[in-house]
Amino acid sequence: AQSVTQPDIHITVSEGASLELRCNYSYGATPYLFWYVQSPGQGLQLLLKYFSGDTLVQGIKGFEAEFKRSQSSFNLRKPSVHWSDAAEYFCAVGVYGGATNKLIFGTGTLLAVQP
Amino acid sequence: EPEVTQTPSHQVTQMGQEVILHCVPISNHLYFYWYRQILGQKVEFLVSFYNNEISEKSEIFDDQFSVERPDGSNFTLKIRSTKLEDSAMYFCASSENDSGLAGVDTQYFGPGTRLTVL
Numbered sequence: 001a002q003s004v005t006q007p008d009i010h011i012t013v014s015e016g017a018s019l020e021l022r023c024n025y026s027y028g029a030t031p032y033l034f035w036y037v038q039s040p041g042q043g044l045q046l047l048l049k050y051f052s053g054d055t056l057v058q059g060i061k062g063f064e065a066e067f068k069r070s071q072s073s074f075n076l077r078k079p080s081v082h083w084s085d086a087a088e089y090f091c092a093v094g095v096y097g098g099a100t101n102k103l104i105f106g107t108g109t110l111l112a113v114q115p
Numbered sequence: 116e117p118e119v120t121q122t123p124s125h126q127v128t129q130m131g132q133e134v135i136l137h138c139v140p141i142s143n144h145l146y147f148y149w150y151r152q153i154l155g156q157k158v159e160f161l162v163s164f165y166n167n168e169i170s171e172k173s174e175i176f177d178d179q180f181s182v183e184r185p186d187g188s189n190f191t192l193k194i195r196s197t198k199l200e201d202s203a204m205y206f207c208a209s210s211e212n213d214s215g216l217a218g219v220d221t222q223y224f225g226p227g228t229r230l231t232v233l
Contacts, residue, residue, distance in 0.1 A: 032219050043206060043226035044158070051219060090158060096219050100171050101146060103222060105158040
């Protein structure tokens, strides 16, 4: 069955520090992978996606993610975190085929940023 | 930039009452979805909708739930008789086939409606 695991429920980093949020997926076919961010009281905003091609993808707000098929991972990174990055981050795998077209989400990682 | 909108932002209802959650997808999108997020839990797929019919529904989407596209712009989720466990944030999403890969798309989400069932 398809699934997404985000091992870190809560992460705290200092402003200006680097960030890596982990995501592992389980999916039998070619994975289509997404990172979304949810700020308090807001909806889910797409940060970046991987469909094919270059395994290092760039997104908005200075985020990037690297797809590693051998590790079934799609970790999100940012070299220098800003206080405004405090939010909850969700990794998702797109499940497609026939009539199926949906996202399977991980449980999310809540990021806190210390001044 | 086009966005998905949802109304109301917060709905409070009594158990057993019917509620309708409203969504206006991005105007040129053809695929529509509802997801929900119970407090503290992951976002879960409910239903997908294309060409005026349900494409897929999860086991959560039982007979109490229905979706409709009543006109060219709105997409609604109806819960016929709400239960306490229906309390959640409900997200609408829409997509077009923007990837060039058959059936693969990017879903854009609205801000959500928080449903509280008392």
